[in-house]
Each structure stands twice: as C-alpha cells, then as structure tokens.
Amino acid sequence: MTDTPDAPDTAAPDVRPGEKLAAMRAAAPLVQNITNYVAMNVMANALLAAGASPAMVHAREESADFAAIASALTINIGTLSPEWVASMEAAAASATAHGKPWVLDPVAVFATAYRAEVGAQLAGLNPSLIRGNASEILALSGAAAGGKGADAGDAVATAEAGARALSARTGGIVAVTGPVDYVTDGTRGYRIANGHPLMPKVTALGCSLTGICGAFLAAGETPLEDIAAALAFYGLAGERAAQGAGGPGSFAVAFIDELAAVTPEDLAAGARITPA
Ligand SMILES: Nc1ncnc2c1ncn2[C@@H]1O[C@H](COP(=O)(O)OP(=O)(O)O)[C@@H](O)[C@H]1O
Numbered sequence: 001m002t003d004t005p006d007a008p009d010t011a012a013p014d015v016r017p018g019e020k021l022a023a024m025r026a027a028a029p030l031v032q033n034i035t036n037y038v039a040m041n042v043m044a045n046a047l048l049a050a051g052a053s054p055a056m057v058h059a060r061e062e063s064a065d066f067a068a069i070a071s072a073l074t075i076n077i078g079t080l081s082p083e084w085v086a087s088m089e090a091a092a093a094s095a096t097a098h099g100k101p102w103v104l105d106p107v108a109v110f111a112t113a114y115r116a117e118v119g120a121q122l123a124g125l126n127p128s129l130i131r132g133n134a135s136e137i138l139a140l141s142g143a144a145a146g147g148k149g150a151d152a153g154d155a156v157a158t159a160e161a162g163a164r165a166l167s168a169r170t171g172g173i174v175a176v177t178g179p180v181d182y183v184t185d186g187t188r189g190y191r192i193a194n195g196h197p198l199m200p201k202v203t204a205l206g207c208s209l210t211g212i213c214g215a216f217l218a219a220g221e222t223p224l225e226d227i228a229a230a231l232a233f234y235g236l237a238g239e240r241a242a243q244g245a246g247g248p249g250s251f252a253v254a255f256i257d258e259l260a261a262v263t264p265e266d267l268a269a270g271a272r273i274t275p276a
C-alpha cells in the first residue's frame with residue numbers, strides 16, 4: 001500500500017487518476033480552444049473550475065501564434081465556417097510543429113458533406129486525441145452513423161472497433177463517450193463507467209470535456225492513461241452534481257462546482273476504469 005491518492009488495488013492500477021488530476025491542477029495549463037459559439041462560455045467555465053486556464057482564440061491572424069504559446073489546443077467543428085477552418089488548420093499545424101498536444105472534437109461530423117470533409121481533413125493532421133460521441137466516431141471511421149445533430153444515436157460499443165481503426169490511421173488516441181466511455185491507442189484501451197444521464201441533457205458538456213482532455217494531455221506523460229483519468233474525473237463530477245439536482249438547469253450549476261470540488265483522493269476512490 002502507498003499513501004498516494006491512488007491505491008494500487010484499482011481495476012486499472014496503471015492509470016493513477018488521482019495523481020493525474022493533481023498534476024493537471026499543479027500545471028494549470030493554458031488551453032487554447034477554437035470552439036463553437038454554443039460552447040464558448042460553458043467550456044471556459046469548466047476549464048477554470050477544473051483548474052486549467054482557458055483561452056478562446058480563433059482568428060486566422062493569431063491562431064497559429066497562440067498555439068505556439070499554449071500548452072494544448074482543442075478544435076471543435078460545432079459551428080463551422082470557411083474562415084474558421086483555415087484558422088483551425090493553421091493552429092493544428094502550429095501545435096504539431098511546437099510539440100503541443102491538440103484535440104479534435106468532430107461535432108455532428110455525420111450530418112453534412114461539409115462537416116464530413118472538414119472533419120476528415122482535420123483528422124488527417126495528426127490530432128493527439130479525437131474525442132466524440134459514438135455517432136461521431138463511427139462516421140469519422142467511415143461507418144454509417146445514426147446521430148441527430150450534436151446528439152449521439154449509437155451505442156459506444158458499436159464504435160469501439162472504428163475507434164481502434166481511426167487511432168491506427170491518425171496515430172493518436174481516440175475516445176468515444178456515452179454511458180460508458182471507451183478510449184484507445186489502437187492497441188490498448190480502457191472503459192470508464194463514471195457519468196450520469198443528466199450530462200447529455202446540458203449542451204456543450206461534451207465540448208467542455210474535450211477541453212478538459214486537452215488540459216490532462218498538457219500536464220501528462222502517458223496520453224492513453226491521461227485521457228482515461230480525464231474521463232473518470234469528468235464523469236465523477238457529473239455523478240456528484242446529480243445528487244440533489246432538480247433537473248438539467250440546477251445540474252449544470254452543480255457540475256461546475258463539482259469540477260472544482262473533486263479532489264485527487266475523491267477521484268482515486270471514485271474512478272471506475274477497467275482495461276478493455
Ligand atoms: N447516458 C449517460 N450516462 C452517463 N454519462 C453520460 C451519458 N451520456 C453521456 N455521458 C457523459 O457525458 C459526457 C459528454 O459525453 P457525450 O454526451 O457523449 O458528448 P457529446 O455531448 O459530445 O455528445 C461524458 O463524460 C460522458 O461520459
């Protein structure tokens with residue numbers, strides 16, 4: 001036994017989620033987000049509450065320069081336009097050139113030809129992580145998807161093989177979120193059983209999770225385990241926020257509070273991560 005936040009008798013002892021949360025908070029990483037209009041405020045508050053430092057920076061004139069000074073970059077295609085796509089590509093190239101992790105959130109990539117084209121283009125720029133719901137990961141992997149706009153219509157289990165294939169193709173980690181999350185590096189993987197059904201009832205909580213994943217990658221050294229820890233942390237905050245919430249509105253407020261309140265010790269005790 002040790003007196004560190006992570007007891008060695010968890011189902012996935014290599015992840016050590018409590019230590020990873022502590023490392024993220026100690027680093028308080030600057031995370032640049034090129035995100036959608038819906039998510040901007042929620043995502044920034046989620047990152048601040050969790051202990052990171054968010055900056056929403058999307059102008060073509062500065063996105064690459066900012067990526068060079070940020071500790072991580074996230075790119076979200078939720079409210080696309082051609083000017084933003086140019087900015088996204090420049091920022092992704094800059095992050096890669098400067099050795100900074102970057103995360104792609106392919107919101108509703110299955111919905112239109114434009115989204116499919118931009119999603120594939122960005123996925124081809126070697127994202128460190130792609131984080132999406134099951135329908136988004138299915139579509140990006142080349143399979144048929146049954147989502148409805150930003151909402152998933154497929155089970156996480158149906159997207160696991162596609163996630164592994166996508167990971168092999170991009171060289172990065174792929175995370176599929178839903179009732180039980182799945183994350184893979186193409187070979188190894190974890191399932192994370194934390195979370196609450198109220199989470200998909202509040203807009204932009206998936207987008208905000210993408211930002212949290214960027215923060216954990218910035219502070220971490222083992223990307224697959226960093227993301228397993230980030231997913232468990234986020235889901236545990238959701239479970240705790242749901243206790244006493246009257247519905248999606250009060251849940252949303254309590255969720256931000258819980259992102260700040262969950263301690264490394266809480267996460268070590270409450271993470272439900274198993275190798276997959
Ligand atoms: N039915 C559910 N039960 C528990 N947690 C869920 C459920 N659906 C989504 N989540 C959680 O909500 C968060 C956002 O995931 P998701 O809803 O899949 O993203 P998106 O909003 O991009 O579709 C994740 O932490 C995920 O684990």
Ligand SMILES: Cc1ncsc1CCOP(=O)(O)O
Pocket residue numbers: 036038039078079107150202203204205206207208
């Ligand atoms: C509703 C909506 N429409 C375009 S982007 C967006 C937000 C999607 O957020 P999330 O994927 O986190 O549910």
Ligand SMILES: [Mg+2]
Pocket residue numbers: 105107132133150206207
């Ligand atoms: Mg989403």
